[in-house]
Amino acid sequence: MHELAPILSIDGVTVAFRSPGQSEDRVVLNRLQLSVEAGQFICLLGPSGCGKTTLLNCVAGFQPYEGNIYFNGARIEKPGKERGVVFQEYALFPWFTVEQNVEFGLRVNGVPPAERQERVRHYIEMVGLSGFEKHYPGKLSGGMKQRAGLARVLANEPGMLLMDEPFAALDEQTREKLQTELLGLWEQQRKTCLFVTHSIQEAVYLADRVIVLQPNPARIALDLRIDLPRLRNRHDEKLLQYQAQISETLREGDNPYGEHLSIITA
Numbered sequence: 001m002h003e004l005a006p007i008l009s010i011d012g013v014t015v016a017f018r019s020p021g022q023s024e025d026r027v028v029l030n031r032l033q034l035s036v037e038a039g040q041f042i043c044l045l046g047p048s049g050c051g052k053t054t055l056l057n058c059v060a061g062f063q064p065y066e067g068n069i070y071f072n073g074a075r076i077e078k079p080g081k082e083r084g085v086v087f088q089e090y091a092l093f094p095w096f097t098v099e100q101n102v103e104f105g106l107r108v109n110g111v112p113p114a115e116r117q118e119r120v121r122h123y124i125e126m127v128g129l130s131g132f133e134k135h136y137p138g139k140l141s142g143g144m145k146q147r148a149g150l151a152r153v154l155a156n157e158p159g160m161l162l163m164d165e166p167f168a169a170l171d172e173q174t175r176e177k178l179q180t181e182l183l184g185l186w187e188q189q190r191k192t193c194l195f196v197t198h199s200i201q202e203a204v205y206l207a208d209r210v211i212v213l214q215p216n217p218a219r220i221a222l223d224l225r226i227d228l229p230r231l232r233n234r235h236d237e238k239l240l241q242y243q244a245q246i247s248e249t250l251r252e253g254d255n256p257y258g259e260h261l262s263i264i265t266a
């Protein structure tokens with residue numbers, strides 16, 4: 001049978017850090033392997049400090065690593081506009097309006113003015129911020145800031161979205177709303193997503209595939225396909241079974257630092 005070539009191939013990736021005052025490196029990622037097919041929505045879950053952000057940063061091109069990461073066949077060496085990163089803290093310029101924030105990356109990337117304007121309009125509308133173009137981030141709610149942050153990244157039309165706990169700073173109601181909106185956007189474009197979260201519920205609601213990492217160094221303890229159509233019912237029995245399976249894996253984890261208590265299970 002013909003196998004789809006992965007769009008993202010993480011092959012033997014190792015990252016070690018030297019903490020201040022320590023004489024030895026701490027290996028956070030050790031020869032990690034992961035293949036992601038185009039269009040897949042992957043959630044990375046694991047105890048605090050296990051290396052989720054480090055892995056995402058390697059794929060974003062922010063973090064040097066040993067081994068190989070290929071995106072669309074090219075080795076990742078530095079950040080690139082084909083990989084859009086959405087952070088928890090919105091990463092908006094406070095002195096720019098919403099539309100100026102969305103336009104900024106397009107200017108930097110030399111997109112011609114007419115196309116820039118059209119893309120700004122299109123993506124602001126897509127995230128539901130039409131009417132707020134002239135507003136400054138300081139005047140927006142957390143959910144609206146994250147919508148603006150998403151529009152800013154989507155406007156660059158990246159091939160993949162890298163999201164590091166993008167909804168963690170939001171209240172529960174807003175978070176759930178944005179999760180559903182994100183899936184709406186994802187259904188339209190089917191971009192490959194790598195999404196870091198602490199929330200098991202968020203992971204099973206969003207993902208095609210949940211990757212559970214265990215720490216010291218990070219290893220894949222569970223690679224779980226979430227085989228349910230979207231939009232999912234958050235109380236669906238099968239969804240709750242997936243949640244229980246993930247909780248169980250996290251409990252079984254060997255975690256001498258006891259940091260897994262930060263995982264949100266309920």
Ligand SMILES: Nc1ncnc2c1ncn2[C@@H]1O[C@H](COP(=O)(O)OP(=O)(O)OP(=O)(O)O)[C@@H](O)[C@H]1O
Pocket residue numbers: 017018019028046047048049050051052053054055198
């Ligand atoms: N630049 C750095 N220098 C030294 N140590 C680092 C650096 N970046 C990360 N680390 C360490 O690497 C480990 C993994 O960090 P990372 O942020 O990737 O974990 P995480 O799983 O994303 O954690 P969290 O869920 O709390 O965000 C942690 O022990 C962290 O302290």
